[in-house]
Amino acid sequence: MTPFHLRRALVAGLLAALASFAPARAQTLDKVTFGTNWVAEAEHGGFFQAVADGTYKKYGLDVTIVPGGPNENNRMLLIAGKIDFFMAANTLMSFDAVANNVPVITIAAIFQKDPQVMLTQPDAKVAKIEDLKPLTLFVSKEGMTSYFQWLKSEYGFSEKNVRPYNFNPQPFIANPKSAMQGYVTSEPFAVEKAAGFKPNVLLLADYGFNTYSTLIETRREIVEKKPDLVQRFVDASMIGWYNYLYRDNSAGNALIKQLNPEMTDDLLAYSVVKMKEHGIVDSGDSLKNGIGAMSDERYASFFNKMVKAGVVKADLDYRKSYTLRFVNKGVGVELRPNKP
DSSP states (O other): OHHHHHHHHHHHHHHHHHHHHHHHHOOOOOOEEEEOOOSSSSGHHHHHHHHTTTTTTTTHHHHHHHEOTTTHHHHHHHHHTSEEEEEEEEHHHHHHHHHHHHHHHEEEEEEEEEEEEEEOOOOOOSSGGGTTSSSEEEEEHHHHHHHHHHHHHHHOGGGGGEOOOOOOOHHHHHTEEEEEEEEETTTTHHHHHHHOOOOOEEEGGGGGGGOOOEEEEEEEHHHHHHHHHHHHHHHHHHHHHHHHHHHHHHHHHHHHHOOOOOHHHHHHHHHHHHHHHTTTSSTTTTTHHHHOOOHHHHHHHHHHHHHTTSSTTTOGGGGGGBBBSSSOSOOTTTTTOOOO
């Protein structure tokens, strides 16, 4: 073969090789919109991490996160078809959707433990949840219709000592014989900053309040028509959470601060430490099955507790509220340090 023909053959081969890669390079990403239920914070960190470090793009997704807030209702946008996925607060929201024939379904549970806590002052001498009964209890309206009903049925609490909690810690700080609701990832930090003492923390999940929290919801039609898209979003989100908890999460935190300028580095760091310390995201079933894990047994257990507490009706077909189709596959478990 002459040098001319050799060069021409090489060029032809190169063009053929480039042509074979062209479809992959030209492949368009599937646009996905995900709505959270509050302003950007560490408790949503894995999702922001997956956007910021390119994990979603690796799974063929162009994800836009729409933060929630006091004047936003992203779940309504999900129901109306304006967004594709939504971050629901807890399992009770899923049960409520079934009760009201709302066509949404839970596809993953990011938090294995609900971060709901009761805080007491250091001198209150509270060692277990029953010790809260004589104290003044600051509980929100939402708390009264959910976990407090469980405290009544499971531990015999009474409403006589309950006072409204308006998300202001000052009444709690001013009353040494009181307890205040909060999230383990934020309110203890805020109280310490405001009052100068570290409050005692009782995580309700450790006493049997076994709802899942920070759920991913979507519409049933998306599950039926685009299961591959749903699977890729779930898988990429789980990878994002492993990277946020156990790897360099600076990219995710930078995006959180961009969307929520009031967020501070020390609160972000505190929240991540507490999520890991208490196994909020990665404990129980997730240790084997991966972040996002759910089980029929766990759903049945929580449903029965809520029926006993009078929060949901016994004839509710709670099994319609979730599907295990997209979780329990062990996606990302290799990213956990010292995995079991």
